[in-house]
Amino acid sequence: MAKVKAKELRGKKKEELLKQLDDLKKELQILRVAKVTGGAAAKLGKIYTVRKSVARVLTVIKQTQKDNLRKFYRKKTHKPKDLRQKKTRALRRALTPYELSLKSKKELRKQRLYPLRKYAVKE
Amino acid sequence: MAPKAKKPAATPAKSAAPKTSKAAAKAAAPPKVDAGVVKAKEKALRAKKSVVRGTHDKKNRKIRTSVHFRRPKTLKLPRAPKYPRKSVNKTNKLDQYCLIKYPLTTESAMKKIEDNNTLVFIVDKRANKPMIKMAVKKLYDIEVAKVNTLIRPDCEKKAYVRIAPDYDALDIANKVCCD
Numbered sequence: 001m002a003k004v005k006a007k008e009l010r011g012k013k014k015e016e017l018l019k020q021l022d023d024l025k026k027e028l029q030i031l032r033v034a035k036v037t038g039g040a041a042a043k044l045g046k047i048y049t050v051r052k053s054v055a056r057v058l059t060v061i062k063q064t065q066k067d068n069l070r071k072f073y074r075k076k077t078h079k080p081k082d083l084r085q086k087k088t089r090a091l092r093r094a095l096t097p098y099e100l101s102l103k104s105k106k107e108l109r110k111q112r113l114y115p116l117r118k119y120a121v122k123e
Numbered sequence: 124m125a126p127k128a129k130k131p132a133a134t135p136a137k138s139a140a141p142k143t144s145k146a147a148a149k150a151a152a153p154p155k156v157d158a159g160v161v162k163a164k165e166k167a168l169r170a171k172k173s174v175v176r177g178t179h180d181k182k183n184r185k186i187r188t189s190v191h192f193r194r195p196k197t198l199k200l201p202r203a204p205k206y207p208r209k210s211v212n213k214t215n216k217l218d219q220y221c222l223i224k225y226p227l228t229t230e231s232a233m234k235k236i237e238d239n240n241t242l243v244f245i246v247d248k249r250a251n252k253p254m255i256k257m258a259v260k261k262l263y264d265i266e267v268a269k270v271n272t273l274i275r276p277d278c279e280k281k282a283y284v285r286i287a288p289d290y291d292a293l294d295i296a297n298k299v300c301c302d
Contacts (some may be wrong), residue, residue, distance in 0.1 A: 025218075029223075033226060033299060036225045036227070066211065073206075073210075076206075078205040079206060080206050080209060080210035082209060082210050
């Protein structure tokens with residue numbers, strides 16, 4: 001089998017990808033048996049490429065799955081926790097920008113009565 | 124129930140009085156309106172009485188048949204999550220292809236194939252006998268009689284898979300190894 005490219009994989013549907021995964025794994029099984037029974041060097045070298053192809057297919061599957069889920073949950077208020085912002089634990093619990101901007105009546109009054117003045121010095 | 128028992132006795136007397144007075148006052152008013160007004164007045168008087176006297180209801184006490192107080196059964200709602208905690212569930216990483224690594228081709232393994240109709244595999248250490256049975260069935264389309272396992276000193280699991288008598292281990296071995 002020729003080298004599997006991620007670019008080609010991304011257009012495919014999930015069933016196709018899963019089928020390809022199955023085929024690759026079967027091939028890997030055959031190659032492993034060949035290794036034990038003393039196979040040709042060509043076969044043994046192929047093990048590496050097939051292993052990496054399997055990894056590539058799995059990556060594409062997972063990536064498209066996650067992508068679709070994010071699209072699905074985009075407008076919703078309650079998202080699964082792994083689709084939310086990760087940041088850090090402390091940042092997630094920090095005050096929101098709106099909450100930070102809230103001012104007490106006292107503060108608002110002060111701001112209104114004593115705003116920051118700009119002066120110009122006459123030459 | 125004591126206040127209520129008293130009320131029906133009291134209200135006829137009271138309702139009689141307002142009724143006659145109302146009838147005397149508004150002779151022209153239709154009887155339906157009269158009854159409505161009278162009823163409202165009755166209700167008001169009753170309410171006033173219960174407020175003034177206080178409601179001392181003794182008759183609704185439960186009978187306790189045991190010394191122990193047992194927690195009463197409350198409503199238990201089933202889970203209805205607003206969002207799944209994990210967006211994607213874990214895939215099974217130990218599928219049939221990962222389970223069975225490769226067959227053994229040592230002399231003793233060959234002997235087992237010929238004499239005992241068994242195949243010998245090196246298998247993932249986390250595999251158990253029923254999993255191995257299922258995997259071999261799926262991969263090679265054969266019936267398995269039983270599986271024996273052991274863990275080798277180099278931490279690999281070896282599985283002796285005895286095949287059902289209507290299949291031949293030698294054929295399968297040839298098909299698998301010389302493909």
